[in-house]
Amino acid sequence: MKEELLRELKKITPEEERILSGRTKIDKEIYMSEKWDVVDAGKLMDAGKLIQVRTHTRFVHFPKHTHNYIEVIYMCSGSTRHVIDGNDVALMQGELLFLNQTAVQEIYPAGEDDIAVNFIILPEFFDYTLKMIGEENNLLRDFVVDCLRGENDSSGYMHFKVADVLPVQNLLENLIWSIWNRQPNRRSINQATMGLLFLQLMNHMDRMEMGTGGKQRRLMIDVLDYVEEHYREGGLCELAGLLHYDISWLSREIKKITGRNFTELLQEKRLNQAAYLLQHTSMPVMDIAAAAGYDNTSYFHRIFQKRYGLTPRKYRLKECK
Numbered sequence: 412m413k414e415e416l417l418r419e420l421k422k423i424t425p426e427e428e429r430i431l432s433g434r435t436k437i438d439k440e441i442y443m444s445e446k447w448d449v450v451d452a453g454k455l456m457d458a459g460k461l462i463q464v465r466t467h468t469r470f471v472h473f474p475k476h477t478h479n480y481i482e483v484i485y486m487c488s489g490s491t492r493h494v495i496d497g498n499d500v501a502l503m504q505g506e507l508l509f510l511n512q513t514a515v516q517e518i519y520p521a522g523e524d525d526i527a528v529n530f531i532i533l534p535e536f537f538d539y540t541l542k543m544i545g546e547e548n549n550l551l552r553d554f555v556v557d558c559l560r561g562e563n564d565s566s567g568y569m570h571f572k573v574a575d576v577l578p579v580q581n582l583l584e585n586l587i588w589s590i591w592n593r594q595p596n597r598r599s600i601n602q603a604t605m606g607l608l609f610l611q612l613m614n615h616m617d618r619m620e621m622g623t624g625g626k627q628r629r630l631m632i633d634v635l636d637y638v639e640e641h642y643r644e645g646g647l648c649e650l651a652g653l654l655h656y657d658i659s660w661l662s663r664e665i666k667k668i669t670g671r672n673f674t675e676l677l678q679e680k681r682l683n684q685a686a687y688l689l690q691h692t693s694m695p696v697m698d699i700a701a702a703a704g705y706d707n708t709s710y711f712h713r714i715f716q717k718r719y720g721l722t723p724r725k726y727r728l729k730e731c732k
Contacts, residue, residue: 412488412580413584416587416588417487417488417526420526420528420587426438427468427469427470430468430469430471435471437471437472437473442455448476449478449479450477450482451479452478452479452480452533456531461533461539461598462530462533462536462605463531464528464529464587464590465529466526466529467518467521467525467526467528467529469520469525471520473517474517475494475515475517476517477512477513478510478512478516480532480534481510481532481533481534481536481537482510482529482530482531482532483507483509483510483529483530484502484527484529485506485507485528486503486506486507486508486525486526486527487504487587488504488526489521489522489525489527490525491525491527493516493518493519494516494517494519495514495516495567495568495622496514496515496567496622497515500570502527502570503572503574504574505573505574505575505580506572507571507583508568508569508570508571509571510567510568511567511568512534514567514568515567516567528587530586537556537605539602540602540609555569567622568621568622569619569621570619570620571612571618573618579612579615582604582607585604586601616632627668630654630668631665631669633654634650634673634676635676638676639680642704643702647661647673661673677704681703681704681705682715682718684703685699685700685703685715686726688703689723689726689727689730690730696708696712699723700712
């Protein structure tokens with residue numbers, strides 16, 4: 412991170428001055444409204460905003476609390492210690508922590524050089540973000556966003572250890588700078604930047620950890636990550652081997668978690684890809700079928716029409732008007 416921005420973020424805030432002068436607890440009036448264990452977005456961000464940043468308050472212990480928004484914490488320098496849903500999490504420089512609204516968080520005191528930035532994000536911000544990062548349906552991306560929204564009985568947090576991933580670091584610095592300095596056109600810039608950040612993080616899901624309550628979610632992310640990468644030729648037997656699971660057990664778990672079997676997940680991704688190519692390229696339908704993983708063009712026509720109610724050709728004409 413650029414020294415100029417880091418110096419700005421490191422400045423002692425009025426709240427921290429009071430703590431250094433002898434206050435031993437957080438001032439709940441700053442963070443909470445009606446419920447004294449729920450941090451309220453309305454207290455921390457301007458009316459009408461969907462995203463805001465503030466530096467993490469140092470030198471003081473934050474007792475257990477939840478949020479009525481999605482919180483993203485980026486460790487600019489140093490480290491902080493968190494207990495989230497009973498899990499001890501050490502957030503190191505360059506790492507990223509996503510917490511949904513179900514997460515119960517406790518934070519131990521940070522030192523002067525432990526500089527973290529908190530992104531306060533309303534869930535609807537991600538609706539715009541998803542539109543900004545393309546129209547192609549992505550099962551993995553949608554699943555991760557649902558986890559953030561707390562819609563999958565998911566683990567309350569996702570910890571990305573991406574300190575050495577330069578594009579992620581650059582995007583986070585750009586996002587902080589844009590919001591902190593109230594850059595013109597920042598809403599569109601922030602939404603596009605968050606979209607690019609998501610795309611980068613999707614490439615590094617192996618660096619993501621979840622709490623113990625998220626073991627099923629972690630398994631599902633591994634499955635969907637495989638489907639996204641290997642939808643043309645992938646198979647359940649190969650996936651079970653890669654994950655070191657019994658194939659029958661894995662098949663049952665996928666069905667239990669998603670309500671769909673592996674073949675249905677694979678089929679959905681292939682048809683999504685075919686629809687995307689029909690809309691955004693001039694490739695012949697036969698080539699699109701092959702690119703989506705179908706060797707039998709007649710079979711492709713049949714299942715595509717069953718899914719979308721139109722033949723591939725008619726779908727292209729309708730969507731490209």
